[in-house]
Amino acid sequence: MTIPIARTVAELRTTVAAWRKNGLKVAVVPTMGALHEGHLSLVRAALAKADRIIVTLFVNPKQFNNAADLAAYPRTEHDDAAKLAPLGAHLLYAPNAADMYPEGFATTVSVSRVSDGLCGAFRPGHFDGVATVVAKLFLQTRADLAFFGVKDFQQLHVVRRLVRDLDIPIEIVACPTVREADGLAMSSRNVRLSAEQRLAAPKLPEVLSTSAERLSAGAPAELVLAEARQAILAAGYEEVEYLELRADQDLSPLSAADRPARLIVAAWLGGTRLIDNVEVLPRQRKGEVLAAANAA
Numbered sequence: 001m002t003i004p005i006a007r008t009v010a011e012l013r014t015t016v017a018a019w020r021k022n023g024l025k026v027a028v029v030p031t032m033g034a035l036h037e038g039h040l041s042l043v044r045a046a047l048a049k050a051d052r053i054i055v056t057l058f059v060n061p062k063q064f065n066n067a068a069d070l071a072a073y074p075r076t077e078h079d080d081a082a083k084l085a086p087l088g089a090h091l092l093y094a095p096n097a098a099d100m101y102p103e104g105f106a107t108t109v110s111v112s113r114v115s116d117g118l119c120g121a122f123r124p125g126h127f128d129g130v131a132t133v134v135a136k137l138f139l140q141t142r143a144d145l146a147f148f149g150v151k152d153f154q155q156l157h158v159v160r161r162l163v164r165d166l167d168i169p170i171e172i173v174a175c176p177t178v179r180e181a182d183g184l185a186m187s188s189r190n191v192r193l194s195a196e197q198r199l200a201a202p203k204l205p206e207v208l209s210t211s212a213e214r215l216s217a218g219a220p221a222e223l224v225l226a227e228a229r230q231a232i233l234a235a236g237y238e239e240v241e242y243l244e245l246r247a248d249q250d251l252s253p254l255s256a257a258d259r260p261a262r263l264i265v266a267a268w269l270g271g272t273r274l275i276d277n278v279e280v281l282p283r284q285r286k287g288e289v290l291a292a293a294n295a296a
């Protein structure tokens, strides 16, 4: 079983035009490859909502602010294609950098505000690179739907803002984070962890979920965040790049869980940068707790 591969926009467009002529609904799943169950869950979600699925595989140089990170990024196209075929994905679009950014390419798509802070602060230029390539992928594929993981929470906000602001006619579908049995969020970068680091890694999601519960129960955010940082460092992480409480709806910074929120983190373990986030349910005020108890 194999999956067809398109290398150029022309090849991609020929296939998509034939689908469209037959009235088929098209979905795109943008990735940088080294596919794991997290990516495959996006493909399955796409298969449930569309007739034809394009998985894109492009390690986008414009979104890497660190040359070593780009050089070390896993490239496993053969294995990726072998994972996609049995799932029933219809096309792998794997352009090369010279086709995506030909000589003279001079356009940058920049989404402000939701790109500020968090990864935007620590990876300068990263979200410009993401917004530029995602805009290209949407226009190249002209898909009806696009699937993204909640694991990259700020990226999801950037993409949503991009399509709203540029009136790109595509529905963005967010999919939950797929985790290993011990809670670690699946990520292509996890393969860089040594055996010892891999054992320490799940402390990150563990601290996130206990902190989220404390915040929902009304514990002061400043204290919870400070203790969470300490716990992550005590587990063996060498640096907590950021750990912040942000509003779920628009990513605005929060000092208390007074509305639906996210606890969002980036931390370094043995030279590998891991990101994660969890939902924080809004703190119930005393009156609401009493009202709920009386109603029960």
Ligand SMILES: Nc1ncnc2c1ncn2[C@@H]1O[C@H](COP(=O)(O)OP(=O)(O)OP(=O)(O)O)[C@@H](O)[C@H]1O
Binding pocket: 030, 031, 032, 033, 037, 038, 039, 041, 042, 147, 148, 149, 150, 151, 152, 175, 176, 177, 178, 179, 185, 186, 187, 188, 189, 190
């Ligand atoms: N564990 C996961 N669960 C659900 N979706 C995921 C998961 N990991 C990545 N994705 C989603 O897959 C898409 C492609 O992500 P990407 O190729 O960067 O994978 P990655 O594993 O996140 O790699 P990286 O090491 O760059 O973080 C994005 O929409 C991302 O949010």
Ligand SMILES: CC(C)(CO)[C@@H](O)C(=O)[O-]
Binding pocket: 030, 031, 032, 058, 060, 063, 130, 133, 134, 152, 155
């Ligand atoms: C969306 C994306 C494929 C753009 O290169 C990338 O940022 C990713 O893999 O999340």
Ligand code: BAL
Binding pocket: 032, 063, 064, 152, 155
């Ligand atoms: N998942 C976001 C891709 C990156 O780290 O560049």
